[in-house]
Amino acid sequence: MLNEQDTGLIVTDIQGRLAKTVYQSEAFLLKCEQLIRAAEVLALPIIWLEQVPDKLGATTPVLQPFINRNSLITKCTFDACQNAQFVDTIQRNGKNQWLICGIEAHICVYQTALSLLERGYTVFPVSDAVSSRDPDNKQLALANLRDAGAAISSVEMCLYQLLGSSQHPAFADILAMIKE
Template sequence: MPTDLINRDTSFLVVVDLQERLAPAIAEFDRVLASAMALVQAAEVMGVPVIFTEHCAAKVGPTVPTLLEAAPSAPVLHKTHFGTLEEMEHQKTFAEFSGRRPIVCGTETHVCVLQTLFGFLQHGFSPLLATDACGSRREADKATGIARMVNAGAEAVTTEMVIFEWLRRADNDLFRKVHPIIKAL
């Protein structure tokens, strides 16, 4: 397991299934969304690639629009498998990020996030899990999902950890651009 800080040049953000119709069922969804939004906004400012996934969008609805607006050029990968890497065409997309570390967040923690993260592990990635940007309907499912992913080899991080490690320093224009995002958390 890597022991270095998260580097914006060697990571990418995967936002799993933060979809409109699922939102009302997720415990503390507003907090989960705020954390995911901060990650997306900071990634956009710092040039970190962002990828969204949507699970059965015809039934569960699209990704929350404000997230898509924050990263308008980010691809949206549609899936029917719970784990995005079970989709063959998604494996090709993520192969382009070989050598980079995925930072994973989204819903539901114990289902689509877990199965996506396990897919990254199985494909040789060293994923990070932004725990405060993950949600489930029940807190027990979220906590158990996080514990299982960490036990399997993922590193648990928070939104602020990711952003500050991407930044590394506070005496430049990049920090001044990202500071309002951090303050809004």
């Protein structure tokens, strides 16, 4: 079960034209925004990844306002764990549970999540906040990650786990975000 004290969020490569061409991009981007905003309210560490932004473009404009430039890591490998800065950032945060959202589910999200699992982290791919151009690739990635030991979640599912109770101080704010 997720807990607020031991959880962080990894935002993977939601960039350029690709962010607009993934399956159900509008719904996907809305769920990513909800997840990111809720993570900010809960003061979870957020690590932002961009895959070769000089070629693929920067993070999509709808998410730009939420980026903390100090936590933005540029990478060229599909598996972010092949990037020393990413591994160092994960270790420095001291969290054992990582939510992961982004694109593409079957490439960068999949490879990064698998490597995190192999390193002993608990990984929660957020099903409605990951996407691919082809929905079959997304489903295949989530199925393989589940088989590898990941705990597949959704935005609402993970947020309610993190809150734990309607008495949580952030409950009203997060409920309002979910209802948007």
